[in-house]
Amino acid sequence: MTPPSVVRRAIVADDEALARERLRQLLARHPGWTIVAECRHGAEAVEAILDRQPDVVFLDIRMPGLDGLEVAEAVSGDDEQRAPAIVFVTAYDEFALRAFDLSAVDYLLKPVDRERFDRALARVESRLTSGTSSARTDVGALLHGVRPDQPYVHRFLIRSPRGYYFVRAEDVEWVEAEGNYAALHASGRRHLVRQTMKTLEARLDPATFARVHRSAIVNATRVERAESLGHGEYRLQLSSGAHVDTSRAYSTRVHQLLHA
Numbered sequence: 001m002t003p004p005s006v007v008r009r010a011i012v013a014d015d016e017a018l019a020r021e022r023l024r025q026l027l028a029r030h031p032g033w034t035i036v037a038e039c040r041h042g043a044e045a046v047e048a049i050l051d052r053q054p055d056v057v058f059l060d061i062r063m064p065g066l067d068g069l070e071v072a073e074a075v076s077g078d079d080e081q082r083a084p085a086i087v088f089v090t091a092y093d094e095f096a097l098r099a100f101d102l103s104a105v106d107y108l109l110k111p112v113d114r115e116r117f118d119r120a121l122a123r124v125e126s127r128l129t130s131g132t133s134s135a136r137t138d139v140g141a142l143l144h145g146v147r148p149d150q151p152y153v154h155r156f157l158i159r160s161p162r163g164y165y166f167v168r169a170e171d172v173e174w175v176e177a178e179g180n181y182a183a184l185h186a187s188g189r190r191h192l193v194r195q196t197m198k199t200l201e202a203r204l205d206p207a208t209f210a211r212v213h214r215s216a217i218v219n220a221t222r223v224e225r226a227e228s229l230g231h232g233e234y235r236l237q238l239s240s241g242a243h244v245d246t247s248r249a250y251s252t253r254v255h256q257l258l259h260a
Contacts, residue, residue: 006032007032007033007034008032008033008034008055008056008125008128009034009036009052009053009054009055009056010027010033010034010035010036010054010055010056010057010058011035011036011037011038011039011045011048011049011052011054011056011057011058011084012024012027012035012037012038012039012057012058013038013039013040013042013044013045013048013057013058013059013060013063013068013071014039014040014058014060014063014089015040015041015060015062015063015064016060019060019089019110019112020038022111022112023058023089023112023117024038026112026114026117026118027058027121030118030121033121036048036052036054037052037054040063040064041063041064041065041066042063042064042065042066042067042068042070042071043065043066043163043164045057045059045063045066045071046066046071046074046075046157046159046164047159047164049071049075049084050075050159053084054084055084055085055124055128056084056085056086056087056121056124056128057072057084057085057086057087058087058089058108059071059072059086059087059088059089060088060089060090061088061089061090061091061092062090062091066157068088068089068090070157072086072088073153073157074157085106085124085127085128086106087106087107087108087120087121087124088106088107088108089107089108089110089112090107090108090109090110091109091110106120106123106124107120108120152169152203152204152205153169153203153204154168154169154170155167155168155169156169156172156184156191156193158184158191158192158193167184167186167191168186169204169205169208170208170219171186171187172184172185172186172204172209172219173185173186173218173219173222173238173239173240173242174216174217174218174219174222174238174242174244175197175200175204175209175216175217175218176215176216177196177197177214177215177216178192180194180196181193181194181195182195182196182197182200185240185242188240197211197214197215197217200217201217204217208220208221210250210253210254210256210257211250211253212234212236212244212246212247212250212253212254212257213244213245213246213247213249213250214247214249214250216244216245216246218236218238218244218257219238220257222238222239222240223236223237223238223239223257223258224237224238224239225237226258229245231248232248232251232254233245233246233247233248233251234246234254234258
């Protein structure tokens with residue numbers, strides 16, 4: 001159990017008022033826990049999670065706008081120390097539940113049973129006490145199990161001062177490293193996401209995207225010409241007119257791209 005001196009922070013995200021009330025009642029039985037936000041849809045949940053940095057999120061799978069899986073993927077990012085534990089609340093069928101079991105993500109089946117809730121919370125507390133936080137890896141395993149036909153990201157959730165919007169992966173012409181962020185260049189605009197190039201390289205379909213420099217990933221379908229700079233390096237011209245220089249360290253991948 002959580003020591004009395006420790007206050008853990010929880011967020012409940014569900015579009016059904018009765019479901020939120022049920023989770024609120026179940027959590028109220030556990031000293032040391034407080035709900036810092038209740039959310040009714042996916043975009044609201046993303047904002048609350050990023051702003052409040054909870055220890056756990058009880059996250060409904062089916063919500064308007066963003067579903068629970070998209071919310072989890074959006075907030076997992078690269079910073080495992082800040083990624084919250086996620087407990088999905090679901091009415092999914094047996095196939096999906098097997099995917100949950102194969103990943104380390106916990107889930108509650110609606111209607112939520114008190115004993116099952118207590119076991120899930122105990123596991124969350126055990127992870128928090130031991131300092132284990134692997135939400136990003138867990139969500140990745142879950143997404144692969146639930147959406148085997150979509151192993152790679154198909155759209156990015158972008159946070160802006162006026163809210164949230166999506167950028168489709170197929171619309172991304174190239175990606176540029178920018179400190180702790182990456183800039184997605186798509187449809188004449190630049191969109192920042194808080195992810196490393198290594199993570200983005202793994203999330204983008206290698207049949208379409210190629211890492212050509214430690215600071216650049218290009219969409220192979222947008223490459224119109226390549227100018228040799230010597231020593232295994234090239235200057236790629238993209239369909240928008242942008243130029244991206246490759247590095248010798250990625251020459252093998254560049255050659256695969258140019259001779260595909």
